[in-house]
Structures are given as C-alpha cells and as structure tokens.
Amino acid sequence: MRSAIEASESVRGTTSPNPPVGAVILDADGNTAGVGATLPPGGAHAEVSALAAAGERARGGTAVVTLEPCNHTGRTPPCAEALIDAGVAAVYFALADPNPLARGGAETLEAAGIAVQRGLLADEVAAGPLRAWLHRQRHGRPHVTWKFAASLDGRSAAADGTSRWITGPLARARVHAERAKLDAIIVGTGTVRYDDPWLTARLPDGSLAPNQPVRVIVGIGEIPATARVLDDAAPTLRLRTRDPGEVLDALSDYPDVLLEGGPTLAGAFLAARRVDRIQAYIAPVLLGQGAAALRDAGVGNIEQALRFERESVETVGPDILLGLVPGHSGDRGSANGTTDKD
Ligand code: AOF
Numbered sequence: 001m002r003s004a005i006e007a008s009e010s011v012r013g014t015t016s017p018n019p020p021v022g023a024v025i026l027d028a029d030g031n032t033a034g035v036g037a038t039l040p041p042g043g044a045h046a047e048v049s050a051l052a053a054a055g056e057r058a059r060g061g062t063a064v065v066t067l068e069p070c071n072h073t074g075r076t077p078p079c080a081e082a083l084i085d086a087g088v089a090a091v092y093f094a095l096a097d098p099n100p101l102a103r104g105g106a107e108t109l110e111a112a113g114i115a116v117q118r119g120l121l122a123d124e125v126a127a128g129p130l131r132a133w134l135h136r137q138r139h140g141r142p143h144v145t146w147k148f149a150a151s152l153d154g155r156s157a158a159a160d161g162t163s164r165w166i167t168g169p170l171a172r173a174r175v176h177a178e179r180a181k182l183d184a185i186i187v188g189t190g191t192v193r194y195d196d197p198w199l200t201a202r203l204p205d206g207s208l209a210p211n212q213p214v215r216v217i218v219g220i221g222e223i224p225a226t227a228r229v230l231d232d233a234a235p236t237l238r239l240r241t242r243d244p245g246e247v248l249d250a251l252s253d254y255p256d257v258l259l260e261g262g263p264t265l266a267g268a269f270l271a272a273r274r275v276d277r278i279q280a281y282i283a284p285v286l287l288g289q290g291a292a293a294l295r296d297a298g299v300g301n302i303e304q305a306l307r308f309e310r311e312s313v314e315t316v317g318p319d320i321l322l323g324l325v326p327g328h329s330g331d332r333g334s335a336n337g338t339t340d341k342d
C-alpha cells in the first residue's frame with residue numbers, strides 16, 4: 001500500500017476531477033508485477049494501468065489500491081471487472097469509494113470469489129493523496145490550504161517591506177514541489193501589485209514543472225498589465241470578487257486549492273471558515289517590525305481566537321513546517337474559540 005500511495009502521489013495534480021489513485025499488482029508469489037496510477041481524465045484508472053504493466057503475472061496475484069475499485073462505466077470501463085478478468089485472487093484497498101456512481105466494486109469482487117480487504121492504511125490515504133478529492137466529494141467545494149512563511153514573531157516582511165528570504169532554500173524547494181501537485185493557487189490583487197509573484201511550479205533547476213496549477217487572482221483591485229502572473233507560463237483566472245464563497249464556487253473544478261497570500265485574503269478566508277488546513281513555515285528569524293502574515297480574521301477578543309489542531313510538525317532545513325487543521329467544534333470542523341481552553 002505504501003508503494004500504491006507513492007504512485008498516487010506521483011500523479012497528484014494531473015487527474016482532476018478524478019481522484020489520484022495508485023495501484024500495485026503482486027504476482028502469485030507476492031512479487032511486484034506492476035504499478036500504476038490514474039491517468040488524466042478519460043485515460044486509464046490506476047488498476048487498469050497496473051494490470052497492463054503486470055500482464056499475465058496478475059493471474060492468481062493480489063491487487064493493492066488506494067481507493068475501492070470502481071464498479072461503473074464512466075469515461076472508462078469498471079475496474080472491478082478488469083480485476084476479475086485478469087484473474088487476481090485478492091484485492092486490498094484503503095478507502096471505500098464515496099462516489100455513488102462508482103461504488104460497489106468490493107461487492108462485485110467478492111461475488112466473483114475474490115478475497116477483499118478494506119481499510120488498509122486508510123487514514124494515511126485520507127490525509128494524503130486523496131485528501132482534497134474526498135473533501136470535495138463530502139462538502140461539494142474545494143479543499144483549501146493556506147500556506148504562509150513567517151518569522152518566529154509572525155511577520156512575513158521586515159519594516160522596509162523586504163521579504164526575501166525568510167525561510168531557507170529547502171522550504172522554498174518544497175513549496176515548488178508541492179505547487180506542481182495542486183489544481184489552483186489563489187492570490188489577492190494586493191499581493192500581485194506588491195510582490196509580483198510568478199506562481200509557477202519550478203523544478204530544482206529552475207525550469208517549469210510539466211504540470212502547472214491554475215493561477216487565480218481574486219479581488220476588485222486593479223493589477224498592472226505587466227504582472228508576471230499574466231504571462232503564458234501557466235493558465236490564469238481572474239475573479240473580481242473578494243468573497244471566499246464566490247471564489248470557491250468558481251473553482252469547483254479544482255479540488256485542491258492553495259491560498260498563498262496575502263494577509264488580507266487569508267483573513268477573509270479564515271473569517272469565513274473556508275480554510276481546511278494551514279501549512280505554516282516558521283523560520284528561526286526575528287524581525288520585530290514589519291507586516292504580519294495575517295490581517296483581520298474577525299478576531300476581536302481571545303474568545304474569538306481561531307484555534308487549530310496540530311496535524312503534523314516537521315523540520316525543513318532550519319525551518320519548521322506546521323500542518324494544522326481547524327479545531328473540532330461543531331460537525332463542520334470550523335475553527336473557533338471553543339476548544340482547547342485548558
Ligand atoms: C478507480 N480507479 O484510478 C480512479 C477511480 O469518469 P471515470 O470513468 O473516470 O470515473 C471517475 C470516478 O471513478 C471517480 O469519481 C471515482 O469515483 C472513481 N475513480 N476509480 O477504480 C481509479 N481514479
């Protein structure tokens with residue numbers, strides 16, 4: 001399953017609106033016979049590409065898939081049938097398919113006499129490669145990650161506005177590697193005016209990654225015609241609204257969305273409870289003055305503080321990457337000041 005997760009990670013950002021699924025076929029002796037991952041929409045599902053790689057070695061073997069094999073004829077024929085036809089003896093999958101059109105593959109496989117194991121590394125898959133797709137299936141809107149980099153005292157620029165580089169090269173490389181796996185990156189018009197970001201995903205050598213997320217500029221302010229985000233290195237979408245709900249409605253085809261800045265836009269999304277995860281890169285740097293990473297998120301007193309729970313903490317070179325999710329309060333998981341008081 002770890003290999004299947006790795007395969008699914010390798011296609012994250014290229015499969016929307018389909019989920020990035022990974023599959024591994026083991027032969028009857030338990031050796032890896034084929035690895036596959038979902039191709040762009042209309043192309044083969046993960047199981048079918050793994051079966052193609054395995055060929056005859058699939059017979060009597062085992063399929064390991066991050067999502068329940070589909071049971072439907074959509075853009076492609078059902079994977080459950082493909083697994084039956086290939087003669088696999090067992091199927092392990094992590095997550096049941098929540099899509100009512102596609103689900104039921106497990107029962108079809110079992111009816112054909114195949115041993116089915118559900119739930120293998122389910123939490124890892126749900127928090128990892130299938131996270132955004134599952135979120136969109138459940139909530140009908142994109143999964144939003146707010147990413148920011150700040151000094152230890154929460155600032156993203158020094159007193160004179162200079163901001164390069166607060167975090168180290170490893171953190172920046174990581175941000176670029178992550179960009180290539182997203183569907184869309186959102187920035188406000190203010191950030192476009194002040195920072196003139198390019199918002200492309202670059203490989204370590206500086207060249208453009210093959211997969212580029214859509215660059216989304218939101219807000220009613222004007223931006224210069226010479227702004228770098230307007231070039232043709234990646235598609236760009238201009239949304240003349242500041243309302244997070246309207247922005248996400250317009251992005252319904254883009255399940256995995258990154259909110260990059262600036263502080264005002266982040267504040268609007270946080271106040272509207274439209275941030276599903278925070279990735280905070282914290283550098284061991286003190287600035288003392290300078291713009292904060294966040295402005296006005298609707299918090300007037302400590303009771304209203306937006307509280308989050310730690311999902312992960314990692315060191316990235318000299319910096320710390322904190323992964324946070326909204327604190328549990330109410331079934332929508334909105335972040336507010338009612339948890340973690342002690
Ligand atoms: C799988 N393996 O690799 C993926 C699955 O329109 P289609 O035919 O491409 O089907 C899309 C649906 O199939 C999608 O919503 C999800 O339920 C499932 N995706 N299933 O067996 C795969 N990507």
Ligand code: ZN
Pocket residue numbers: 045046047069070071077078079080
């Ligand atoms: Zn399928």
